[in-house]
Amino acid sequence: MTRYLITGGAGFIGSHIAAALRARGDFVRILDNFATGKRANLVAALGSEQGGPLAEFLEGDLRDDAAVRRACQGIDVVFHEAALPSVARSVEDPLTSDDNNIRGTVNLLLAARDAKVRRVVYAGSSSAYGDTPTLPKHEEMPGDPISPYGVTKFTGELYCRSFARVYGMSTVILRYFNVFGPRQDPSSPYSGVIALFCRAAVEGRSATIHGDGEQSRDFTYVDNVVAGNLLAAERDVPPGTVLNVATGSAVTLNQLVSTLGEITGRKLAVTHGAPRTGDIKHSLADISRARKLLGYEPHVTFRAGLERTLEWYRSSAPSTAAPKTVPSA
Ligand SMILES: NC(=O)c1ccc[n+]([C@@H]2O[C@H](COP(=O)([O-])OP(=O)(O)OC[C@H]3O[C@@H](n4cnc5c(N)ncnc54)[C@H](O)[C@@H]3O)[C@@H](O)[C@H]2O)c1
Numbered sequence: 001m002t003r004y005l006i007t008g009g010a011g012f013i014g015s016h017i018a019a020a021l022r023a024r025g026d027f028v029r030i031l032d033n034f035a036t037g038k039r040a041n042l043v044a045a046l047g048s049e050q051g052g053p054l055a056e057f058l059e060g061d062l063r064d065d066a067a068v069r070r071a072c073q074g075i076d077v078v079f080h081e082a083a084l085p086s087v088a089r090s091v092e093d094p095l096t097s098d099d100n101n102i103r104g105t106v107n108l109l110l111a112a113r114d115a116k117v118r119r120v121v122y123a124g125s126s127s128a129y130g131d132t133p134t135l136p137k138h139e140e141m142p143g144d145p146i147s148p149y150g151v152t153k154f155t156g157e158l159y160c161r162s163f164a165r166v167y168g169m170s171t172v173i174l175r176y177f178n179v180f181g182p183r184q185d186p187s188s189p190y191s192g193v194i195a196l197f198c199r200a201a202v203e204g205r206s207a208t209i210h211g212d213g214e215q216s217r218d219f220t221y222v223d224n225v226v227a228g229n230l231l232a233a234e235r236d237v238p239p240g241t242v243l244n245v246a247t248g249s250a251v252t253l254n255q256l257v258s259t260l261g262e263i264t265g266r267k268l269a270v271t272h273g274a275p276r277t278g279d280i281k282h283s284l285a286d287i288s289r290a291r292k293l294l295g296y297e298p299h300v301t302f303r304a305g306l307e308r309t310l311e312w313y314r315s316s317a318p319s320t321a322a323p324k325t326v327p328s329a
Contacts, residue, residue, distance in 0.1 A: 001026065001027055002026060002027070002076045002077060002233075003026075003027040003029070003074055003075050003076050003077075004021050004026060004027060004028050004029070004075065004076070004077050004078075004079065004233075005029045005030075005031065005071055005072060005075040005077070005078045005079070005117075006018050006021075006028060006029070006030050006031075006078075006079045006081060007030075007031045007032070007062060007071070007078065007079070007080050007081055007082035007108060008031075008032055008037065008080075008081035008082030008083065008123075009028070009030030009031070009032055009037075009041075009042070009045060009057075009081065010030060010032035010034060010037030010038055010039065010041045010042050010045075010057075011032065011036060011037040011038075011041065011081060011082070011085075012041070012179070012181070012183050012184045012185065012222070013081050013123065013176070013179055013222060013225055013226075014030070014032070014037070014041075014045075014079065014081035014082070015037075015041035015042065015044055015045040015183055016045070016181065016183070016222045016223070016225075016226050017079050017081065017226050017229050017230075018030060018045035018046060019044065019045045020226045020230065021230075022045065022046060022047070022049065022054070022055060025054070026054070027053075027054045027055075028045075028046065028054065028055055028056070029056040029057075029058065029071060029075065030042065030045070030046070030056070030057045030058065031058045031060055031062070031067065031068065031071040031082065032057075032058075032059065032060075032082065033059065033060060033061040033062070033082075034059070035084060035100070036084065036085065036185065038185070041183055042057055044183060058070060058071050061104075062082050062100065062103075062104030062105070062107055062108055063099065063100065063103055063104050063107055064107075065107060065111070068107050068108050068110075068111040069111045069114070069115070071111070072108075072111040072112050072114075072115035072117055073115055074115075075112075075115060075117050076117065076118045076119070077117065077118060077119045077120075077121065077233045078108070078112050078117050078119070078120045078121065079121050079123070079229055079233070080105065080108055080120055080121065080122045080123060080156075081123045082100075082104065082108075083100060083101045083104070083105075083123065083152070083153070083156075084096065084097050084100045084101060084149075085149070086149060087127065087147045087149045087150070087276075087279065088276060089149070090147055090148035090149035090152065091147060091148060091149075091277055094148035097148055097149055097152050098148065098151075098152055100152075101149075101152035101153060101155075101156060102152050102155050102156060102159075105122070105155075105156040105159055105160075106159055108120075109159055109160065109163045109169070109171075112169070113163060113167050113169055117169075118170060119170045119171070119172065119232075119233055120160065120163075120169065120170070120171045120172070121171075121172050121174060121229055121232045121233055122156060122157065122160045122171060122172065122173045122174065123174060123176060124153055124154075124156070124157050124173045124174055124175040124176065124242065125149075125150065125153040125154075125175060125176060126175050126176065126177040126178070126218070126244070126246070126283050126285065127145050127146070127147060127149060127150030127153055127154070127280075128143045128144075128145055128150060128153060128154040128157060128175060129141060129143070129144065129145075129175075129283075130143075130144035130145050130146045130150065130280065131146055131280040131281060132144060135250075135282060135284045136218075136248065136284040136285055136286040137244065137283070137284065137285055137286060138244070138286040138288075138289070139175070139242045139243065139244060139286075139289055143157070146280065157173045157175075157242065160172075160173050160240060161173070161240035161242075164239035164240035165239075165240065168239070169239065170239045171239055171240055172232045172233075172237055172239075172240075172241055172243070173240070173241065173242040173243065174225075174228055174229065174232055174243055174244075174245045174290075175242060175243065175244050175245065175246075175285075176220065176225055176245050176246070177217065177218040177219075177220050177244065177245070177246035177247075177283060177284075177285045178192065178193075178194075178217040178218060178219045178220060178246075178283065179192070179220050179221075179222050179225050180192055180194035180195065180219055180220070180221060180222065180305065180306075180309055181221055181222030181223065181305060181308070181309050181312075182222070182308065182309055182312035182313075182316075183312070184222075184309075186198065186199035186313070193217075193253065193256070194219060194256065194306070194309065195313075196208075197256060197257065197260060197268065198260070198306075198309055198310050198313040199313055200268065201260050201264050201266075201268050201310065201313075202310070202313045202314050204266075205269075206268070206269035206270060206271050207257070207268055207269070207270055207271075208270070208271050208272070208273050209253050209254075209257075209270055209271070209272050209273070210272075210273045210274065210275050210276045210279065211272070211273075211274075211275035211276075211279075212272070213252060213253040213254040213257070213270070213272070214252050214253075214254060215252065215253055215279070215280075215281050215282065216250040216251060216252045216253075216281075216282045216283065216284065217250060217251060217253075217282075217283050218246040218247055218248070218249065218250050218251075218283055218284045218285045219247070219251050219256070219302055219305075220245065220246045220247050220298065221247075221298075221300040221301075221302070221304070221305025221306075221308070221309075222305075223299075223300045223305070224245070224246075224247065224298040224299065224300055224305075225245055227296065227297075227298075227299070228243070228245035228290060228294065228296050229245075231294040231295060231296055232294060235293065235294050235295070237293050237294070241293065243289050243290040243293065243294065243296075244285040244286060244287050244289065244290055245285075245287070245290055245296065246284075246285030246287055246298070247285070247287070247298040247301075247302065248284070248285055248286065248287045248298070249284070249302070250282065250283070250284040251302055256306075257270055259302075259303060259306060260306065260310070263303075263306060263307055263310055264310065
């Protein structure tokens with residue numbers, strides 16, 4: 001049986017990957033320090049089997065050498081999701097983002113190398129592309145991140161490629177584009193825009209758009225990202241390959257607001273704030289490489305994903321409104 005480690009498995013995307021693996025009956029180990037993750041996500045991902053023979057949780061930090069070595073022991077495939085995932089946070093405090101996202105990634109790669117892990121799938125980010133006017137973004141374009149967060153995620157990619165070249169490790173880099181879905185944390189100003197807007201819609205409050213609302217994103221429902229990860233763990237791709245994981249279509253924030261209004265039957269009130277430092281204007285992926293090399297297809301549409309997401313916020317609004325854990329470092 002293949003044994004999987006998910007770093008950041010108490011977070012939004014990692015918990016969905018864990019749930020999908022457990023649903024297939026696979027062994028899952030999670031390493032997380034709860035910097036932004038939640039115990040409730042672990043319960044959703046591992047259920048009552050947590051602590052059982054097929055569902056392990058290790059509370060620990062990527063930057064702790066002993067913790068990552070313990071986590072990698074006996075593992076075949078690592079999904080490396082753990083990171084401090086916010087542009088705004090990195091603008092305020094670049095050093096902490098650097099420490100978690102870069103040093104943490106190098107530490108993880110070293111432990112995976114020494115444990116002879118068969119494959120590491122790295123959660124990269126569309127922020128690697130920066131704000132170049134060319135759309136859609138394809139993987140051959142040079143990396144040119146704007147924010148400190150983008151720099152950390154892109155540097156993590158370069159380390160994955162370096163470890164493929166220098167140590168012969170089988171690393172695969174997936175560049176996610178604005179992922180959304182159930183369990184995405186809506187309780188901080190750093191949260192993803194769909195999480196914030198869904199919560200505003202559920203609570204009957206107004207939502208804030210930074211700028212004119214014509215900025216666009218390739219919003220990707222989380223199940224599509226999980227599917228991309230499962231394929232990337234198994235398919236035969238050259239070490240160090242970079243692949244966009246997205247939908248290949250863009251939606252503006254104004255369109256997001258109107259679609260939410262259609263689904264709920266009530267127009268979402270909006271206020272406009274100043275554009276945010278480090279934010280890019282447009283983002284859209286070319287997903288032809290993932291289609292070709294992985295057989296990846298984004299089966300869940302934006303609208304269907306938004307309906308499922310809104311439903312989740314409706315049913316779990318009180319618990320998601322709990323205050324966030326403050327990052328420990
Ligand atoms: N959500 C998106 O739209 C998006 C887009 C592009 C890339 N990504 C990447 O996907 C990954 C997952 O993002 P997410 O949205 O699920 O974020 P999240 O904050 O929900 O999950 C990140 C998890 O990593 C954990 N973590 C952070 N630092 C850690 C450390 N030093 N040691 C151990 N655990 C640590 C957190 O506690 C959390 O559980 C991240 O690497 C992020 O950069 C996300």
